[in-house]
Amino acid sequence: xxxxxxxxxxLIKEKRETATLKCYPIPRHDTVYWYQQGPGQDPQxxxxxxxxxxxxxxxxxxxxxAQQFSDYHSELNMSSLELGDSALYFCASTFLAGxxxxxxxxxxxxxLVL
Amino acid sequence: xxxxEEDPQALSIxxxxxxxxxCSYKTSINNLQWYRQNSGRGLVHLILIRSNEREKHSGRxxxxxxxxxxxxxxxxxxxxxxDTASYFCATVTGANxxxxxxxxxxxxxxx
Numbered sequence: 154x155x156x157x158x159x160x161x162x163x164l165i166k167e168k169r170e171t172a173t174l175k176c177y178p179i180p181r182h183d184t185v186y187w188y189q190q191g192p193g194q195d196p197q198x199x200x201x202x203x204x205x206x207x208x209x210x211x212x213x214x215x216x217x218x219a220q221q222f223s224d225y226h227s228e229l230n231m232s233s234l235e236l237g238d239s240a241l242y243f244c245a246s247t248f249l250a251g252x253x254x255x256x257x258x259x260x261x262x263x264x265l266v267l
Numbered sequence: 268x269x270x271x272e273e274d275p276q277a278l279s280i281x282x283x284x285x286x287x288x289x290c291s292y293k294t295s296i297n298n299l300q301w302y303r304q305n306s307g308r309g310l311v312h313l314i315l316i317r318s319n320e321r322e323k324h325s326g327r328x329x330x331x332x333x334x335x336x337x338x339x340x341x342x343x344x345x346x347x348x349x350d351t352a353s354y355f356c357a358t359v360t361g362a363n364x365x366x367x368x369x370x371x372x373x374x375x376x377x378x
Contacts, residue, residue, distance in 0.1 A: 186365055186366070188366075188368075195355060195368040195369060195370050195371055196310065196355070196366075196368045197368075198365045198366070198367065201365055209364065209365055211365065241307065243309070243310060245366075253297075253298055253315065253317065254359065256300070256312065256366060257312070258302075258309055258310040258311075258312070259309065260308070260309040261308075261309050263307070
């Protein structure tokens with residue numbers, strides 16, 4: 154079965170550069186979530202989209218933006234990168250079944266900012 | 268503050284022993300989920316328990332939920348070295364809401 158696809162899997166950037174992370178949710182899943190997990194930290198919710206519209210926003214810096222496109226893939230754009238942005242970025246897609254959302258995580262993109 | 272707080276933060280046991288990890292949360296939930304993460308890798312969904320359920324089993328996993336105490340426990344029976352990983356609980360407060368993760372518990376199973 155198809156899973157959530159994230160690209161790239163690894164990314165190295167310099168400070169003040171920009172980065173774009175991509176997420177391809179499981180077909181027919183209606184919601185996409187982005188999470189950030191710093192070293193040794195728990196995943197923190199950044200932002201979500203339901204049917205291509207932003208549905209919730211968490212601790213996402215103003216330097217970051219995201220969108221979901223007509224084909225349901227989502228991109229997380231990160232500008233003016235800082236050392237502290239080095240983290241694992243997960244995308245998850247969900248669908249509602251039986252009143253419960255099944256959540257499927259992608260493998261993550263590991264971003265290293267030098 | 269985190270919705271889910273795991274207890275203990277680190278656990279080291281011998282292969283074959285049982286491992287119990289606890290999680291507490293603060294607000295009403297729709298469901299609670301446990302995830303496993305091998306070092307620096309992706310999050311693997313283990314089990315989901317709804318707010319109206321008290322106990323659930325899946326293979327060697329047993330999860331309990333006490334909504335009056337706002338707590339959950341994950342029991343891994345007959346642990347194996349391959350169970351070594353970080354375990355997170357995550358809560359969902361509404362049917363359409365995001366997961367809120369607690370601090371992970373690092374489980375080390377010694378062969």
